[in-house]
Amino acid sequence: MTRPSTDGGPPTFSRRSYLAAGAAALSATAGCLESLGVTNGDGANQNGDGNGDGAAVERVDNVDSALLDGKVVVLTRGSETAGEIDPETTDTPIQDGLDFLGANRGGELRLPPASVFERGAIRPYSDTAIVGFGPGVSEVGVPPSTDGIRFDRDAGVNRIRLDGFALNGPGPGEPSGVAIRHSGGNTQDLSVGRLLFWGWNDSVYRVESGTGPFQCRHDHLTVYDCDAGDADGLFEFRSSYGPANWFGTVAAYPTATESSRDSTAVFTRGGTQHIDQLTLGGTVGPAVHQTGGSQFHAEGIHWEPVDQRAVPEAIVRLLGRGPATIGNIKQATGTARYVYEVGTDPESGTPPARKRLGSYYRVGTEARLSENVVNLTAPNDPDSPSFYDGPAVDVTVTHEHPGTGGFRALGDAGTGVDTP
Known part of the structure; x- marks a missing residue:
């Protein structure tokens, strides 16, 4: 599997071009490899259904050579040597490795500095990790219509780590699964480092209704050439629960080649999501669409769409009773009617409440608003007021109901003290 290079070069991948960098990276960990190894699968399986038969796992003495030769390497817990899997001999090299680790009390699966094709969804076990050389070096591809x-897993999984690889979908013109899907059990303490998603024609991260991942951290996620125009969002949180989930930097540059529609970046119905920085380009539509009782916080949003297919009602839509905090929004390009829409949850009919709308600013001449900064489409719950950091003139009230005093503009509050 290949993907277009981020620097505009041809979509090629050369394993050997990374030999020098790979050897240097591995030399730093060579000392700890001597104490690791492969067991025979007789140990207790704490994860339930790993087969542990080791059919595709062979002992390997030189981990560096195995990885640089394109093999998948497994490092099991408390073992003395490592094991390798040749992706040319199995349809599911990564799942084979995870099954082996799951039957041997966990461990780490290392991806080579190459492309690995997996003909099926990857289903991690507790206490396992999938680690590559970096998103521009290690790549995992899957066929069409496959997550x-x-x-x-019904019992849920704990303490999973994913880091340092690209997860590629089937690309343009093909039906797609979801890049990462939470659809059963409750995932706890998932740790995601640097991942890149390319070529998915659906959401790239989805939490299905009825499951609630919690205490999950995602450091740096990048989305290139994915089309979620037919989905609720690139990142979808459909469940009503799932606390304490954190995202560092999320950078998304979607395309509309399949759906001919802009992609919403984040859709949330429930659970807790905290995003430090959300930077958006490509054919992005709304940055955030919040409904239900979700607890949402985005500290900084950079909105810079290219080739818009439609003008969104608002860059950020905050509907219903769930608390939401937006630190600030910068608009660099594109047109929107409003920056914020604050209104009633269409599913439950509950009025808006508990919103904190941060400052908005435009840069350059290509950023436009056709109406105003804030559109208040329903009276705010007076018992759970909402606040906007700017002046009242930035707020347009488009509902026709009696006011409640529940929405307040803080930009006109206080006494100016900067006059000499």
Whole structure:
């Protein structure tokens, strides 16, 4: 599998071009490899249904050579040597490795500095990790209509780590699964480092209704050439629960080649999501669409769409009773009617409440608003007021109901003290 290079070069991948960098990276960990190894699968399986037969796992003495030769390497817990899997000999090299780790009390699966094709969804076990050389070096591809990584074990899984690889979908013109899907059990303490998603024609991260991942951290997620125009969002949180989930930097540059529609970046119905920085380009539509009782916080949003297919009602839509905090929004390009829409949840009919709308500013001449900054489409719950950091003139009230005093503009509050 290949993907277009981020620097505009041809979509090629050369394993050997990374030999020098790979050897240097591995030399730093060579000392700890001597104490690791492969067991025979007789140990207790704490994860339930790993087969542990080791059919595709062979002992390997030189981990560096195995990885640089394109093999998948497994490092099991408390073992003495490592094991390798040749992707040319199995349809599911990564799942084979995870099954082996799951039957041997966990461990780490290392991806080579190459492309690995997996003909099925990857289903991690507790206490396992999938680690590559970096998103521009290690790549995992899946066929059409197939999820990339799926968390669906009935008992749930804990303490999973994903880091340093690209997770590629089938690309343009093909039906797609979801890159990462939570659809069963409750995932706890998932740790995601640097991942890149390319070529998915659906959501790239989805939490299905009825499951609630919690205490999950995602450091740096990048989305290139994915089309969620037919989905609720690139990142979808459909469940009503799932606390304490954190995202560092999320950078998304979707395309509309399949759906001919802009993609919403984040859709949330429930649970807790905290995003430090959300930077958006491509054919992005709304940055955030919040409904239900979700607890949402985005500290900074950078909105810079290219080739818009439609003008969104608002860059950020905050509907219903769930608390939401937006630190600030910068608009660099594109047109929107409003920056914020604050209104009633269409599913439950509950009025808006508990919103904190941060400052908005435009840069350059290509950023436009056709109406105003804030559109208040329903009276705010007076017992759970909402606040906007700017002046009252930035707020347009488009509902026709009696006011409640529940929405307040803070930009006109206080006494100016900067006059000499």
